[in-house]
Amino acid sequence: MADRVTVLFFAALREQIGQESLSVTIPASGVSVAALRTQIEGADPAIAQALADQPKLRVAVNRTLSTFEQLVTPGDEVAFFPPMTGG
Template identity: 80%
Template sequence: MAEQVTVLFFAALREQIGQESLSVSIAPGGLSVRALRAQIEGANPAIAQALAEQPRLRVAVNQTLSTFEHMVKPGDEVAFFPPMTGG
């Protein structure tokens, strides 16, 4: 039985995709952020293009900066965002 994770998009990604979040079904055992990204890209070409245009894409899992190898579990929140610059 599949369970859900919440995926959030920030900054330019949110503007390109036209939505700030989506709910994604994953297997109860979880998957890596990289596999989650591939699943999202395979289901939505517009999201795939927006993510591909961010070569230095960053990710946070449950509001903690993470890596694409991090394992995501049902109920987690995953945020994708471009690198931020300050001034």
């Protein structure tokens, strides 16, 4: 049985993709952030290009800065964003 995670895009990613979020079906056992990224890139060329344009892409799982090896399970929230700079 599969379930869903919410994927959020922030800053330049959101602008380039043209949407702030999407809902993605994943296996009930979960997937890594890297596998989730591959899945959404394969489903939408605009997302693939936007993520590829960010070589230092950051990720948060459930509002905590994470790695691409982090396990994502149904019900989680995953946010992709470019590195932030101070001003």
